[in-house]
Amino acid sequence: xxxxDSLKRIDREIAKYPADQxxxxxxxxxxxxxxxxxxxxxxxxxxxxxxxxxxxxxxYEVASFYNMYDLKPVGKYKLTVCTNLPCMxxxxxxxxxxxxxxLGIGYNETTxxxxxxxxEGECMGACGDAPVMIVNNRRMCSWMNPExxxxxxxxLE
Amino acid sequence: MLEIEIDGKxxxxxxxxxIMDAAQLLGAYIPHFCYxxxxxxxxxxxxxLVQVEKAPKPLPACATPVTNGMKVFTHSELxxxxxxxxxxxxxxxxxxxCPICDQGGECQLQDLAVGYGGGASRYQEAKRVVFHKEVGxxxxxxxxxxxxxxxxxxxxxxxxxxxxxxxxxxxNMHSEIQTFVGRSVDSELSGNMIDxxxxxxxxxxxxxxxxxxxxLARRRSISPHDSLGANLTVQVKGNKVMRVLPRENEDVNExxxxxxxxxxxxxxxxxxxxxxxxxxxxxxxxEVEWNVALDYVSHALKDIAQNHxxxxxxxxxxxxxxxxxxxxxxxxxxxxxxxSVDFRPHRxxxxxxxxxxxxxxxxxKLSEIKDLDAALVVGSFLRKDHPLFAxxxxxxxxxxxxxxxxxxxxxxxxxxxHARLTVSPAELVxxxxxxxxxxxxxxxxxxxxxxxxxxxxxxxxxxxxSLLQGEGEKGKRAIFMGNVAEQHPQATQxxxxxxxxxxxxxxxxxxxxxxxxxxxxxxxxxxxxxxxGYEMFAQPCKAYLLLGIDPEIDCHNPQQAVAAxxxxxxxxxxxxxxxxxxxxYADVLLPIAPFAETSGTFVNAEGRVQSFNGVVRxxxxxxxxxxxxxxxxxVLALPGFDYDSSEQVRDEILPEGGVFVAGLDNGLDSGLSxxxxxxxxxxxxxxxxxxxxxxxxxxLVRRAPALQQTRDAALPAxxxxxxxxxxxxxxxxxxxxxxxxxxxxxxLAVADETVPAGCVRVAAAHASTAALGDMFGAISVERA
Ligand code: SF4
Ligand code: FES
Ligand code: FES
Numbered sequence: 001x002x003x004x005d006s007l008k009r010i011d012r013e014i015a016k017y018p019a020d021q022x023x024x025x026x027x028x029x030x031x032x033x034x035x036x037x038x039x040x041x042x043x044x045x046x047x048x049x050x051x052x053x054x055x056x057x058x059x060y061e062v063a064s065f066y067n068m069y070d071l072k073p074v075g076k077y078k079l080t081v082c083t084n085l086p087c088m089x090x091x092x093x094x095x096x097x098x099x100x101x102x103l104g105i106g107y108n109e110t111t112x113x114x115x116x117x118x119x120e121g122e123c124m125g126a127c128g129d130a131p132v133m134i135v136n137n138r139r140m141c142s143w144m145n146p147e148x149x150x151x152x153x154x155x156l157e
Numbered sequence: 158m159l160e161i162e163i164d165g166k167x168x169x170x171x172x173x174x175x176i177m178d179a180a181q182l183l184g185a186y187i188p189h190f191c192y193x194x195x196x197x198x199x200x201x202x203x204x205x206l207v208q209v210e211k212a213p214k215p216l217p218a219c220a221t222p223v224t225n226g227m228k229v230f231t232h233s234e235l236x237x238x239x240x241x242x243x244x245x246x247x248x249x250x251x252x253x254x255c256p257i258c259d260q261g262g263e264c265q266l267q268d269l270a271v272g273y274g275g276g277a278s279r280y281q282e283a284k285r286v287v288f289h290k291e292v293g294x295x296x297x298x299x300x301x302x303x304x305x306x307x308x309x310x311x312x313x314x315x316x317x318x319x320x321x322x323x324x325x326x327x328x329n330m331h332s333e334i335q336t337f338v339g340r341s342v343d344s345e346l347s348g349n350m351i352d353x354x355x356x357x358x359x360x361x362x363x364x365x366x367x368x369x370x371x372x373l374a375r376r377r378s379i380s381p382h383d384s385l386g387a388n389l390t391v392q393v394k395g396n397k398v399m400r401v402l403p404r405e406n407e408d409v410n411e412x413x414x415x416x417x418x419x420x421x422x423x424x425x426x427x428x429x430x431x432x433x434x435x436x437x438x439x440x441x442x443x444e445v446e447w448n449v450a451l452d453y454v455s456h457a458l459k460d461i462a463q464n465h466x467x468x469x470x471x472x473x474x475x476x477x478x479x480x481x482x483x484x485x486x487x488x489x490x491x492x493x494x495x496x497s498v499d500f501r502p503h504r505x506x507x508x509x510x511x512x513x514x515x516x517x518x519x520x521x522k523l524s525e526i527k528d529l530d531a532a533l534v535v536g537s538f539l540r541k542d543h544p545l546f547a548x549x550x551x552x553x554x555x556x557x558x559x560x561x562x563x564x565x566x567x568x569x570x571x572x573x574x575h576a577r578l579t580v581s582p583a584e585l586v587x588x589x590x591x592x593x594x595x596x597x598x599x600x601x602x603x604x605x606x607x608x609x610x611x612x613x614x615x616x617x618x619x620x621x622x623s624l625l626q627g628e629g630e631k632g633k634r635a636i637f638m639g640n641v642a643e644q645h646p647q648a649t650q651x652x653x654x655x656x657x658x659x660x661x662x663x664x665x666x667x668x669x670x671x672x673x674x675x676x677x678x679x680x681x682x683x684x685x686x687x688x689x690g691y692e693m694f695a696q697p698c699k700a701y702l703l704l705g706i707d708p709e710i711d712c713h714n715p716q717q718a719v720a721a722x723x724x725x726x727x728x729x730x731x732x733x734x735x736x737x738x739x740x741x742y743a744d745v746l747l748p749i750a751p752f753a754e755t756s757g758t759f760v761n762a763e764g765r766v767q768s769f770n771g772v773v774r775x776x777x778x779x780x781x782x783x784x785x786x787x788x789x790x791x792v793l794a795l796p797g798f799d800y801d802s803s804e805q806v807r808d809e810i811l812p813e814g815g816v817f818v819a820g821l822d823n824g825l826d827s828g829l830s831x832x833x834x835x836x837x838x839x840x841x842x843x844x845x846x847x848x849x850x851x852x853x854x855x856x857l858v859r860r861a862p863a864l865q866q867t868r869d870a871a872l873p874a875x876x877x878x879x880x881x882x883x884x885x886x887x888x889x890x891x892x893x894x895x896x897x898x899x900x901x902x903x904x905l906a907v908a909d910e911t912v913p914a915g916c917v918r919v920a921a922a923h924a925s926t927a928a929l930g931d932m933f934g935a936i937s938v939e940r941a
Contacts (some may be wrong), residue, residue: 042338057337058325064326 003148006036010051023054023088026062030069039070067122074112074117077156080134084118086127095131095144096120102153104111116156163229167390171669176207176218176229186466187231188240188269190247190355191307192219192936195412196316202247202307204269206239207231208912211623237273244273249280250330251356252302259297260357262370264771266305266882277450287333292323293341294866295348295416297362300552304334310350315411318344319540319551319571343868345544345851348419352402353414356558363863364400368392372698373399376772378761380410380418381752382855384670385416385523385545386761391753391772398422398753398773408524409765415544417851418859422753424860425776431735431748432777442656442740447778447788454745455792457727458493461700467494469540469699474500475681475706476672476853478782479757482749482764483674483681485786485798486704492795496686500638500678502712503640503849503921505669505931506648509708515822516679520667521635527552530633531559531575531623533592533664535655537639539570541851541869543669546762547572561616563588563639565846566918567911581844581913582933586647587611588832589654595621596661605657607832623663634664637689640671644713647931650832653825666823670762672855677760680818681810694718695725700727704782705749707856709738715927731782734856738926748779751857755781756803764817768807843885845897846912847921847932853924873920873937876909881916885938892941895919898930903941 002010013028029073030047032036034040040063042056049059070078081096099118103111126132129142133152137153141152158169161179170179177200180187182589190202200220210228215235230236248270255261287301288661295564306325311334314321322342342350351361355747371394378401379745387410392400401422402415434450436443445453454831456837461469472490472824474483483500490498501507518713526532539547539562554560567579580588591613597604597642598613599621612623624634636659642651653665659666670676674938678684692719701722712718722728722742729745739746749755754775775781783803790798800806813819852858852870864870875895877885887893889908894901895917900923912918929936 046337055321055324055337057326057335058321060337061324061326067328128571 001044002036006032007051014052019155022052023058026052026054026059027066030059030063034069039073065108067119068100072108074109077115078117078119078136079156080119080121080137082122082124082126082132084123084127086123087130087132089126090130091145095133095149098146098149102149105141111144116153159223159225159227161223162228162473163227164231168522170223173535174223175327176209176216176221176227177205177221180218180229180231182843184704185231187218188273189219190269190305191309191728192264193309193312193353193530193808196309196312196353196907199308199312201591202305203243204240204247205331206236206243208233208235208239212414215866235569241273241275245275245279247305248274248278251305252284252300253666254300254303255589255591258300258303258357259360259365260303260354264357279734285330285384289336291339291341292336293343293347293868294863295362295420296342296351297360297365298358299332299360301358303356305356306332306334307355309355310334310351310359313350313353314344316555317548317551318346318348319548320344320569331351345415345417345540346413346867348416349403360402361553363420368394368399377404377752377769379767379769380414381673381674381759382417382421382858383415383543383545384672384675384762385410385543386759386765386767387418387419387545388767389414389441389858391928393772398425398771398890408522409761410545413545413548417544417854417864419550420864421858421861423862423864424857425712425729425753425773426534427734427753427860427862429736430776430779431732431746432779434748434778435735435746437744442470442746450745450747451789451792454729454747454789457729458555458700458793459746461727462493462660462907465699470495470702471497471688471693471698471700472702473498473502473693473706473708474678474704475502475711475855476500476675476678477857478674478678478705479625479752479755479803480674480681480760480810481757481803482704482782482786483678483683483781484806484810485790486702487683488797489682489795490702490788492790492797493793497688497698498683499685499690499693500681500683502706502708502930503644503916504648504689505644505646505691505713505933507685507691509649509652509825510689513822514824514826515820516676516764517668517670517819518676518764518821519637519669520665522763523549523761524637527556528625528633529553529558529635531664532637532660533563533624534560534637534639534669535563535589535651536645537564537566537669538560538566538641538848539564539572539635539639540568542640542671543847544577544851546669558862559626560783561620561623563592563620563911565638565916566848568678568909574617575623578614578620579911579913580915582645582846583844585641585645586650586654587834587836588614588617588779589651591617592620592624593654593661596625596658600661602661608834610833610835612836621662622657622732623686626661629771634662635666636666638666638668642671643671644669644847644932646931649825652823653827653832656823656825668762668823671849673761674757676762676764676818676821678756680760682868694721696916697721699725701725701729702729703730703732703743705732705856706731707734707736707739707859709927710853710859710922710924711855714931715921716898716930719927722817731785732856734781734860735769736856738927747785748777749785750775750779754779757781757783758803758807760818764809764821764873766816766818768804787802837846842915843881843936844916845931845936846916846918849920849922850920853920873906873923873926874905876907877912877916877938878910878914879908881912881914882906882908884940887938887940894939894941895926895929896937897935900928900930902926902928906938
């Protein structure tokens with residue numbers, strides 16, 4: 001299911017915990033699997049569960065709890081807008097609305113060309129920079145007023 | 158010890174206790190949902206908030222450890238306000254559907270809402286909707302909006318059943334209890350989740366909408382299935398058993414029962430129930446009155462005894478029969494001049510009979526299992542043969558006890574095992590010999606004779622080591638012999654080796670026993686002095702008395718049993734059911750009452766005498782088995798059959814009374830002397846491994862519709878490892894012809910890596926494999 005490279009990375013995570021507590025590596029392992037596969041299918045979750053010797057439903061609990069894991073396929077770029085309270089009070093909701101209009105999609109939807117998926121996120125710990133969004137779980141973007149958003153979208157070809 | 162004061166009452170509790178523990182000790186009630194004494198603490202419902210002196214806010218009683226001098230108020234203004242607040246939140250998303258909810262009347266949320274809920278809701282917004290889930294034939298998850306996310310069901314799976322099947326997916330208001338991608342819940346203990354669920358989210362599928370809890374009378378009973386003797390509350394409406402629930406008995410079943418115990422009651426109302434005596438007239442079966450049937454039986458038996466001698470009569474009883482029935486059957490058979498009586502139809506090796514030091518039993522109390530340091534289970538499909546015994550071992554392993562398994566398949570035991578050795582049935586004796594030898598060497602004493610050629614493997618050594626640890630402090634380690642070890646063709650050798658191992662390690666030896674009266678049968682002396690339960694079919698007799706048994710399904714060699722029954726002059730079957738095969742071979746069918754309709758006694762694995770009364774009247778014209786045998790004794794004019802009650806019969810068997818039977822002893826008079834083990838001698842050709850699947854194991858459970866739809870009741874297949882499949886030239890998923898002695902069966906070949914090489918696992922106790930022979934022994938597989 002995963003390349004030897006990904007498995008090696010997972011093994012490195014497992015090695016950080018006592019031998020009988022492999023499942024402590026579940027978050028890292030799911031993240032690595034998602035990185036390779038693009039999203040976490042139930043087959044992928046079951047594979048990771050099996051690899052860590054834990055029941056599939058236990059891995060599913062984790063995968064469905066954190067919203068950075070994608071249980072459905074996403075576009076090339078996943079744009080997650082923070083709409084938690086501090087951001088909400090400082091333009092987060094507006095930024096989301098602007099994006100929706102601009103892309104012609106709602107939250108949890110992907111543009112027809114498969115380029116961008118829009119998601120709502122939870123506090124990213126950067127409330128002072130609101131509105132904030134994150135691209136593909138990795139790249140933080142701060143102070144996202146409409147011009148900044150336009151600039152970002154132009155970049156994400 | 159710590160001092161604590163709750164609502165002005167003082168108590169002393171051991172360090173580590175929670176406020177909830179202390180409150181229970183004092184009899185103070187603190188409302189709760191997620192807390193359960195047998196489960197880990199989750200502290201997620203917050204219903205148990207109480208006021209603690211000097212604490213700035215209310216604290217959850219279930220999760221707050223007691224500190225010395227703590228003062229707790231469970232009913233102060235602050236506590237009540239907190240509890241009411243929590244209740245309001247719990248009710249926000251809970252549907253107002255109590256009138257159509259199956260839990261109504263026995264719902265903890267309903268009860269506590271009366272005490273702590275408001276008269277009206279302040280919440281005007283939309284309630285959330287949770288979709289229903291499909292998880293199999295036993296548990297209904299149709300109304301998951303009712304769930305209050307206490308996670309009792311999840312923790313039960315993880316901690317008690319040993320297999321996490323339900324989990325809580327998603328987060329916050331989107332949380333849902335579900336299985337992984339809509340799979341079914343297959344645990345053999347799953348029904349307990351229905352009891353644990355404090356609301357009507359998990360309900361019993363077979364019971365749903367059939368009665369309200371307040372319409373039901375609660376009666377006490379004992380499970381007639383496995384050897385644990387689970388205590389039951391049987392709920393009755395009219396004259397019908399509507400539901401079975403556990404009756405708490407910490408020493409026996411704790412607060413659990415297996416799904417078999419819980420749902421087998423459905424068979425009590427099966428259309429296959431036999432409700433009138435039936436005799437064969439001119440080849441056809443005809444319903445007759447009791448006196449006609451009993452006269453017929455008495456004449457026929459006397460005839461045979463006169464013309465062929467009493468020895469021509471054989472009697473076989475199910476080990477699920479009551480103590481009283483077993484006693485009267487053997488008494489009657491012996492009075493007719495025959496010693497061919499047995500209650501162990503699955504057994505093959507009877508050579509221990511006559512050498513036993515006493516009644517074989519578990520070797521310890523069930524409640525002592527938790528104190529073991531190490532345990533070895535030999536030859537058992539542990540989880541499926543003994544769901545609650547396995548549960549006790551699971552708890553032992555969870556606390557660090559070393560549980561090892563030596564068996565013929567590597568089935569998932571859901572126990573965190575210390576060591577595991579899986580060998581073919583033919584190698585089982587050798588493997589146990591290996592453990593004995595390893596133990597002798599590790600202890601530095603002479604290896605018992607006969608074991609010179611055996612070489613213990615790594616797992617064998619690990620098992621020996623675990624049994625030797627802490628040797629000297631007596632009785633802390635145990636060897637348990639499972640069903641396979643008793644049904645095995647070399648059962649006595651296994652027994653002798655276990656005793657040898659016990660001698661070396663100081664462990665106790667015990668038999669788990671396959672049925673409700675596996676100990677009781679010995680106590681009732683339903684034991685052969687002539688032909689045993691196997692020989693009576695191998696050397697056909699003229700007449701057979703069958704008690705509560707379907708020999709075509711329940712015998713070690715069903716093919717041989719049916720052939721013998723067909724050739725005999727008389728087959729009298731005392732049964733609760735009319736099954737296909739019996740209609741073929743039986744001359745008389747006498748309807749006897751199953752456990753719910755008769756009084757009787759089961760002696761469980763630990764020797765505990767558990768008597769019970771009938772909870773409903775016998776169906777139709779059926780009568781309690783002990784009464785039928787008593788009257789038959791009278792009609793035959795046999796002496797000593799004048800009993801007025803089943804208690805009189807019991808007192809004849811157990812004159813000294815008491816909670817436990819006397820004379821329990823697993824010793825054997827002869828030791829290992831005649832045994833020489835040689836590796837390699839055993840294996841040649843393909844061998845059969847026969848399990849008795851959990852939901853086929855007795856006549857009652859076989860006819861319980863919901864249980865028959867579970868995964869555990871799947872059709873038997875020919876299961877073997879991929880390598881064995883390849884060797885036999887058959888593909889997984891294809892039909893194969895399985896042959897044994899003169900019989901054959903068409904089965905699906907299934908790849909199963911838990912089956913050792915050179916073996917085929919073909920379940921016994923099922924009509925589709927009834928044409929086959931011995932449970933263990935040579936078998937062949939070919940493309941169909
Ligand atoms: S289904 Fe029942 S037992 Fe399970 S979490 Fe919900 S309320 Fe608790
Ligand atoms: S609320 Fe948006 S980053 Fe904290
Ligand atoms: S019972 Fe204490 S939090 Fe649920």
